[in-house]
Amino acid sequence: MAEHNHPAGDPEDPENPYNVTRASRIYFLPNLMTAGNLFCGFMAVINCIQARLAETAIDGLYLGELPTDHYRNAVWFILGAAAFDTLDGRLARMGGRESLFGAEFDSLADIISFGIAPALMMFFFIISPTQGIMWFRNVGWFVGFIYLLCAAIRLARFNVITNPLLHRKTSDLSKDFIGLPVPAAAGTVGSLVLFLIHLANDDKSLNRWALVLPFLMILIAILMVSSVRYPSGKKIDLQTTTKTGPFILFLAAAGLMVLLKEIAILILALAYIFYGLFRHLRKGRKTPNKANAKSG
Numbered sequence: 233m234a235e236h237n238h239p240a241g242d243p244e245d246p247e248n249p250y251n252v253t254r255a256s257r258i259y260f261l262p263n264l265m266t267a268g269n270l271f272c273g274f275m276a277v278i279n280c281i282q283a284r285l286a287e288t289a290i291d292g293l294y295l296g297e298l299p300t301d302h303y304r305n306a307v308w309f310i311l312g313a314a315a316f317d318t319l320d321g322r323l324a325r326m327g328g329r330e331s332l333f334g335a336e337f338d339s340l341a342d343i344i345s346f347g348i349a350p351a352l353m354m355f356f357f358i359i360s361p362t363q364g365i366m367w368f369r370n371v372g373w374f375v376g377f378i379y380l381l382c383a384a385i386r387l388a389r390f391n392v393i394t395n396p397l398l399h400r401k402t403s404d405l406s407k408d409f410i411g412l413p414v415p416a417a418a419g420t421v422g423s424l425v426l427f428l429i430h431l432a433n434d435d436k437s438l439n440r441w442a443l444v445l446p447f448l449m450i451l452i453a454i455l456m457v458s459s460v461r462y463p464s465g466k467k468i469d470l471q472t473t474t475k476t477g478p479f480i481l482f483l484a485a486a487g488l489m490v491l492l493k494e495i496a497i498l499i500l501a502l503a504y505i506f507y508g509l510f511r512h513l514r515k516g517r518k519t520p521n522k523a524n525a526k527s528g
Contacts, residue, residue, distance in 0.1 A: 261323045262320045262321075262323045262334055263320070263333075263334060263337060265316045265317075265319040265320035265323060266316070266317075266320045266334065266337050266338050266341050267341075268312075268313075268316040268319075269313045269316035269317045269320065269338070269341040269342070269345055270313075270340075270341035270344060270345065272309045272310065272312040272313035272316060272345055273309070273310070273313050273341060273342075273344035273345025273346070273348070273349050274344060275305075275306075275309045276305075276306040276307075276309035276310050276313070276345065276349035276353075277306075277344065277348060277349050277352060279302045279303070279305045279306035279309065280302070280303070280306050280349065280352040280353055280356055280357075281352075282302045283299040283300075283301075283302030283303050283306070283356065283357070284299075284356050286298065286299040286302060287299045287356075300429045303353065303356075303357050303425050303429060304425075304426065304429060306349065306353060306422075306425075307353075307422035307423075307425050307426055309345075309349075310345060310346070310349055310350065310418050310419070310421075310422045311419065311422060313341075313345035313346070313349075313415075313418075314345075314346075314415040314418070314419060317338070317341075317342065317345070317346075317415055318415075320334070320338060321338075332395075335391055335394070336391065339387040339388075339390070339391055342383075342387055342414055342415070343383065343384055343387060345418065346383060346414040346415050346417065346418035347379075347380050347383035347384060347387075347414065347418075348380060349418070350379065350383075350417070350418040350421040350422065351376040351377070351379050351380040351383075352376070353421060353422070353425055354372070354375060354376045354379055354421060354449055355372050355373055355375075355376035357425055357428070358421070358424055358425065358428065358445055358449065359371070359372035359375055359376070359445060359446055359449065371446060372446075375446050375449050375450060375453075378449075378450060378453050379417075379421075379449060379452065379453045381453075382453040382454065382456045382457045383414050383417065383418075383453075383456060385456075385457050386411055386412075386413075386414055386456040386457055387414060389410075389411070389457070390410075390411075393410065407463070407464050408461035408462060408463055408464055409461065409462045409463075409464050410459060410460075410461060411455065411456050411457055411458050411459065411460060411462070412452065412455040412456045412458070412460065412462055412505065412508065413456075413462060413464075414456060416462070416501070416504060416505070417452050417453075417455070417456050419501055420452055420498075420501040420502065420504075420505060421449070421452070423494070423497040423498040423500075423501045424445070424448075424498060426493075426494040426497060426498070427494050427495065427497075427498045429494070430494040430495070451505075452505065455505065455508075455509065459512075460508050460509055460512040461508060461511070461512065462504070462507075462508040463507075463508070488500070
């Protein structure tokens with residue numbers, strides 16, 4: 233019988249990445265970025281609560297900023313958290329300073345920034361218990377919890393499948409994310425908030441969106457825990473080359489964001505979500521056709 237060596241190697245070796253001391257090391261720059269992610273998530277939660285307090289001001293007394301100002305600030309803090317989340321991973325990989333501690337710390341920060349904060353915005357603003365269609369008022373809390381639950385499961389699953397102690401097949405090694413990444417899900421929720429604030433003066437448009445928002449939020453939640461693959465930008469750096477077509481599309485997307493702002497951000501967020509979904513469905517159709525061709 234062939235002898236299988238344990239992937240962890242010698243547990244007493246202090247340079248072994250699976251050694252307890254090495255795994256629990258706190259590398260300054262990557263974890264500083266994670267702390268920035270956590271700070272932005274905390275501030276997003278505070279702004280959601282402040283917005284809710286401003287909405288429920290007694291006798292309409294003006295307490296300072298408008299509720300929409302607080303919601304807008306919460307969105308920008310979530311986007312800031314996403315920027316910090318991108319930086320911490322890149323710094324860790326560039327410096328060879330990845331650790332199991334960093335992975336766990338990152339997920340704990342993510343559940344605040346991309347789980348609790350978007351769930352609060354979903355409950356307080358997108359599917360508000362004091363606005364919109366009566367039936368949706370009663371399910372807003374439930375939709376928010378489903379989103380939070382799926383975000384937590386997504387993060388836990390990511391930590392498990394990326395754990396270096398696990399044996400993985402070659403087919404499991406991919407540049408793609410399995411399931412919608414939580415920063416992308418939170419960014420979509422945030423872009424919806426910006427879009428709805430943009431439509432705040434048009435009650436008819438808001439009512440039309442109110443019909444589809446709960447279903448869109450549930451779809452986003454389900455996609456986080458699905459097996460749908462989404463492209464990852466982890467491999468993009470200063471040495472990355474590209475073809476003319478994708479480069480022009482990137483410039484066009486940047487131009488749209490400058491011109492259309494809230495609408496463009498929402499379009500890009502939804503395009504990313506449905507790109508992965510349609511690609512998954514397309515592959516699903518091709519697989520049975522290939523199987524039938526072989527058996528024919």
